[in-house]
Amino acid sequence: MLTALQRHLTSVFLKIFWRDRRSIFFSLFFPVIFMTVFSFANSGEQDPISVGIVNNSSSAVATDFADMLIANPLFDVTVGEEARLREELIAGDQTMVLVLPEDFDTNIGNTTSEINVVVDAAQVSQLGLIMPLLEQTLLSIEREFRDIEPMFSIAIEDVQARSQRYIDFLLPGLMAFTLMQLSIAGSGFNIVEYRRKGILKRLFVTPIEPRDFITAIVLARMAIVLVQLSVLIMFAVLLLDIRIVGNFFAYYLVVILGTIVFLCQGFCLGSLAKTQEAIGALGNIVIMPQIFLSGIFYPIESMPEWIQPVAHLLPLSFVSTGMREIANAGATLLEIYPSLIGIMVWFVISFVAATRLFLWKEVAN
Amino acid sequence: MPIIEVSDLAKQYPLPDNKSEKFFAVNGVSLAIEAGEIFGILGPNGAGKTTTLEMMEGLNDIDGGTALIDGISVNDNPYKVKEVIGVQLQANEYFDNINLEELLSLFAALYNNNADPIALLKKVQLEEKAKAKPNNLSGGQKQRFSIACALVNEPKVLFLDEPTTGLDPQAKRNLWDLVRKLNKAGMTIVLTTHNMEEAEELCDRIAIMDKGKIIAEGTPQELILEYAPEPPEAPLHGDLEDVFLVLTGHELRE
Numbered sequence: 359m360l361t362a363l364q365r366h367l368t369s370v371f372l373k374i375f376w377r378d379r380r381s382i383f384f385s386l387f388f389p390v391i392f393m394t395v396f397s398f399a400n401s402g403e404q405d406p407i408s409v410g411i412v413n414n415s416s417s418a419v420a421t422d423f424a425d426m427l428i429a430n431p432l433f434d435v436t437v438g439e440e441a442r443l444r445e446e447l448i449a450g451d452q453t454m455v456l457v458l459p460e461d462f463d464t465n466i467g468n469t470t471s472e473i474n475v476v477v478d479a480a481q482v483s484q485l486g487l488i489m490p491l492l493e494q495t496l497l498s499i500e501r502e503f504r505d506i507e508p509m510f511s512i513a514i515e516d517v518q519a520r521s522q523r524y525i526d527f528l529l530p531g532l533m534a535f536t537l538m539q540l541s542i543a544g545s546g547f548n549i550v551e552y553r554r555k556g557i558l559k560r561l562f563v564t565p566i567e568p569r570d571f572i573t574a575i576v577l578a579r580m581a582i583v584l585v586q587l588s589v590l591i592m593f594a595v596l597l598l599d600i601r602i603v604g605n606f607f608a609y610y611l612v613v614i615l616g617t618i619v620f621l622c623q624g625f626c627l628g629s630l631a632k633t634q635e636a637i638g639a640l641g642n643i644v645i646m647p648q649i650f651l652s653g654i655f656y657p658i659e660s661m662p663e664w665i666q667p668v669a670h671l672l673p674l675s676f677v678s679t680g681m682r683e684i685a686n687a688g689a690t691l692l693e694i695y696p697s698l699i700g701i702m703v704w705f706v707i708s709f710v711a712a713t714r715l716f717l718w719k720e721v722a723n
Numbered sequence: 724m725p726i727i728e729v730s731d732l733a734k735q736y737p738l739p740d741n742k743s744e745k746f747f748a749v750n751g752v753s754l755a756i757e758a759g760e761i762f763g764i765l766g767p768n769g770a771g772k773t774t775t776l777e778m779m780e781g782l783n784d785i786d787g788g789t790a791l792i793d794g795i796s797v798n799d800n801p802y803k804v805k806e807v808i809g810v811q812l813q814a815n816e817y818f819d820n821i822n823l824e825e826l827l828s829l830f831a832a833l834y835n836n837n838a839d840p841i842a843l844l845k846k847v848q849l850e851e852k853a854k855a856k857p858n859n860l861s862g863g864q865k866q867r868f869s870i871a872c873a874l875v876n877e878p879k880v881l882f883l884d885e886p887t888t889g890l891d892p893q894a895k896r897n898l899w900d901l902v903r904k905l906n907k908a909g910m911t912i913v914l915t916t917h918n919m920e921e922a923e924e925l926c927d928r929i930a931i932m933d934k935g936k937i938i939a940e941g942t943p944q945e946l947i948l949e950y951a952p953e954p955p956e957a958p959l960h961g962d963l964e965d966v967f968l969v970l971t972g973h974e975l976r977e
């Protein structure tokens with residue numbers, strides 16, 4: 359597939375890049391710190407929400423209600439006096455206090471009984487999570503009381519061997535993000551640096567064609583990025599106990615394809631930018647939106663509707679989704695074909711753009 | 724038939740203070756250089772020497788005119804021309820962290836041949852520096868090394884842009900010897916220089932450029948006879964450079 363010229367050039371560039379070991383490993387510093395911090399910050403299960411209950415009613419229904427909440431692992435319930443619980447709420451020891459009215463049961467079936475929810479304004483962000491659960495609990499009490507069978511029930515079955523921690527969700531995205539950054543910087547900054555030094559011009563004196571030059575740089579840099587990512591993956595698996603459920607080779611294939619795509623994009627940026635400052639700015643324009651829109655830190659599905667179609671089409675989305683499905687759900691290459699197709703399309707676009715934009719005459723002078 | 728035929732070559736650049744206006748950096752240059760010649764281009768800074776060379780080398784777009792090297796049109800076939808020429812640029816930088824031997828094998832790769840790096844380094848007397856990095860070379864060594872790089876493809880025509888600028892007299896003479904040796908072996912050489920002695924010593928023919936145009940052309944003798952003012956009655960013997968050389972010797976300094 360590669361010509362002898364491309365192979366020879368690749369090996370020379372590999373040697374050139376590999377000499378710069380200090381920066382190769384220094385650029386891993388940030389991702390390693392990042393991963394470590396995230397894995398420690400999220401190592402525990404989700405803490406239960408502290409809820410205080412003031413039961414002003416002596417009815418069985420009220421006790422039932424309190425017991426149901428106590429039984430729910432999501433809540434850490436304290437039953438007590440209103441005055442004391444309010445104090446605890448202000449001190450931040452309780453997230454909310456529920457006050458069950460005296461007539462908690464007598465009204466059932468006739469009028470609506472009102473539960474007073476006292477919350478600290480600082481904790482309102484938790485309300486969105488708590489309210490549905492409260493309503494759910496109330497609804498099941500009501501059904502019991504009125505003797506209605508629920509029309510629907512949801513049985514949740516855990517298909518994954520072990521519960522997924524946030525860091526497990528995060529890692530493939532973080533890897534994808536890191537490979538994007540290393541790749542774009544790896545080719546883009548190199549080009550600008552070579553241009554500044556006049557090296558590109560010297561190369562342009564020879565009959566080398568842009569296609570061969572780009573291929574050689576991309577392959578050599580890819581090898582370096584793979585070494586860097588392997589160090590990160592080893593670090594994650596061995597020291598942070600992160601599991602890659604799916605096939606390791608499939609995972610690497612996605613990594614390789616993603617790296618090539620971003621290296622070509624780095625080449626495009628390097629051809630457009632004349633200075634290191636310009637490439638820094640251009641790089642941010644490409645990198646920043648993808649950090650937030652490519653489902654690295656939270657799933658794309660949790661973003662505003664209108665932005666989702668765009669977000670799904672970003673190159674980093676395809677790469678991180680593919681990696682995540684393999685790492686977390688054990689998907690096979692066949693199963694992640696939408697991601698693979700997306701990556702291939704981006705590869706073609708990026709490679710063609712790189713060869714079109716990289717004109718010796720303009721880039722070298 | 725001349726190995727290099729340039730006619731009416733022109734290059735326009737935007738004016739530095741008014742980007743919408745253009746000026747001719749090279750304005751109708753025509754040259755015919757015979758195979759086996761050492762041809763010198765002289766001229767003050769900004770005359771358009773480098774630009775002219777770069778158009779002939781296929782590094783710069785030709786805005787007007789034609790250039791033919793060894794029968795190949797630079798306008799139509801720049802990549803083909805690059806296979807038969809060797810180029811030393813006015814400013815030379817190389818990748819920092821690989822040594823001379825490796826750099827030469829990189830250039831061999833770029834030309835897709837198997838040139839022997841050590842043999843090339845021997846040609847320019849740098850074989851002892853095979854493992855040195857380009858940044859650790861002296862100015863003269865750097866110039867010789869960039870000539871070695873230019874020889875990787877055994878070119879028919881060698882372009883040297885100010886090869887001796889910044890060199891001490893020993894290094895300069897050493898480089899002249901190298902140029903003569905290459906020329907004896909049959910290579911056509913086109914060089915630019917600001918050093919009149921160099922032009923007189925080394926070049927078979929000279930063109931003098933100013934403001935993008937060639938204002939005089941001929942052998943050094945012809946030009947001196949035609950343009951030089953009469954010498955004073957009792958001329959001095961030699962010049963300061965001779966004094967320097969007598970005092971410091973002809974040995975090449977490393």
Ligand SMILES: Nc1ncnc2c1ncn2[C@@H]1O[C@H](COP(=O)(O)OP(=O)(O)OP(=O)(O)O)[C@@H](O)[C@H]1O
Pocket residue numbers: 736737748766767768769770771772773774775813
């Ligand atoms: N890329 C460029 N853009 C705009 N103007 C340029 C460019 N390159 C050269 N010039 C201008 O073209 C003119 C000729 O430049 P050139 O480098 O050919 O001169 P030169 O004869 O080689 O000078 P020197 O002896 O200093 O090397 C100069 O006025 C220079 O400022």
Ligand SMILES: [Mg+2]
Pocket residue numbers: 772773774813884
């Ligand atoms: Mg010049």
